[in-house]
Amino acid sequence: MPNVGMICQPLYGPLSKKVGMPQKFCLPPVAYPSRSFGLNSALRPRFVPPQDNPDMTHLSDFPITQKWPAQHPDRIQLYSLPTPNGVKVSIMLEETGLSYEPHLVSFETSDQLSPEFLSLSPNNKIPAILDPNGPEGEPLALFESGAILIYLAEKTGKLMPQDAAGRYETIQWLMFQMGGIGPMFGQVGFFHKFAGKEYEDKRPRDRYVAESKRLLGVLNQRLAGRTWLMGDTYTIADIATFPWVRNLIGFYEAGALVEINNFPNVTRALETFVARPAVAKGLGIPKRG
Numbered sequence: 273m274p275n276v277g278m279i280c281q282p283l284y285g286p287l288s289k290k291v292g293m294p295q296k297f298c299l300p301p302v303a304y305p306s307r308s309f310g311l312n313s314a315l316r317p318r319f320v321p322p323q324d325n326p327d328m329t330h331l332s333d334f335p336i337t338q339k340w341p342a343q344h345p346d347r348i349q350l351y352s353l354p355t356p357n358g359v360k361v362s363i364m365l366e367e368t369g370l371s372y373e374p375h376l377v378s379f380e381t382s383d384q385l386s387p388e389f390l391s392l393s394p395n396n397k398i399p400a401i402l403d404p405n406g407p408e409g410e411p412l413a414l415f416e417s418g419a420i421l422i423y424l425a426e427k428t429g430k431l432m433p434q435d436a437a438g439r440y441e442t443i444q445w446l447m448f449q450m451g452g453i454g455p456m457f458g459q460v461g462f463f464h465k466f467a468g469k470e471y472e473d474k475r476p477r478d479r480y481v482a483e484s485k486r487l488l489g490v491l492n493q494r495l496a497g498r499t500w501l502m503g504d505t506y507t508i509a510d511i512a513t514f515p516w517v518r519n520l521i522g523f524y525e526a527g528a529l530v531e532i533n534n535f536p537n538v539t540r541a542l543e544t545f546v547a548r549p550a551v552a553k554g555l556g557i558p559k560r561g
């Protein structure tokens with residue numbers, strides 16, 4: 273590694289004095305590989321082809337399989353419900369053609385709070401997966417839809433650009449959905465359609481509606497002259513985003529409230545999205561009981 277010296281950052285504010293830290297802290301420089309590090313590089317997790325991995329069916333060590341037994345332990349196990357977060361993963365699985373076995377996690381019977389589900393998804397939220405054939409051929413359990421989408425994209429080499437810059441840009445829009453669109457639209461649902469609609473004080477509802485409109489404006493601008501968030505390339509960022517737009521207008525019945533007609537690029541992309549066969553199929557998986 274070339275000696276470029278230490279990287280020093282000044283520490284600001286009274287905290288640095290209070291905790292007795294030096295006014296500057298220094299780190300050795302990080303050596304980044306000079307070549308590009310897209311999905312094709314050595315940093316990509318190594319996946320073993322299923323036919324070369326006879327040991328991959330040992331799912332019984334995972335307590336979740338006691339409540340939801342695997343009929344096909346060689347397939348990816350999906351624990352979900354067709355909500356906007358849940359369908360991201362069923363749509364992704366349909367789009368990639370991976371074989372999987374869906375299991376319904378019913379909120380009516382509080383399945384998400386069962387010890388078996390919590391053993392895999394400690395935040396008691398769907399979706400979650402268990403892949404018998406994860407990196408290095410070992411089983412991999414995952415929760416958080418964004419993490420699952422990235423994982424499945426890397427596993428298959430699909431729905432994510434192969435070049436490093438395109439990959440990070442896709443992740444950027446994925447995070448925009450995870451941190452903005454999902455949480456804000458969800459609050460609109462609560463205050464407009466569910467328990468929060470009884471609240472006399474409309475300020476919380478109006479705050480989330482205003483923020484959702486702002487986010488729709490950002491999406492609309494990004495989609496101007498682009499078919500998808502990444503241009504001509506359909507990616508996991510679209511799979512994360514459009515189920516939420518569909519839900520806002522459909523299930524939450526908030527289309528008029530957010531003045532969805534002001535965002536024609538968003539509605540046009542939504543129409544293209546729902547017309548995809550894999551999307552139409554994934555939207556209904558797992559089947560509700």
Ligand SMILES: N[C@@H](CCC(=O)N[C@@H](CS)C(=O)NCC(=O)O)C(=O)O
Nearest residue numbers: 355357384396397398399416417418
């Ligand atoms: N950030 C999480 C959010 C998942 C989430 O909120 N899931 C909801 C359904 S859409 C859930 O499982 N709710 C059950 C509960 O809160 O008890 C993700 O994207 O996976």
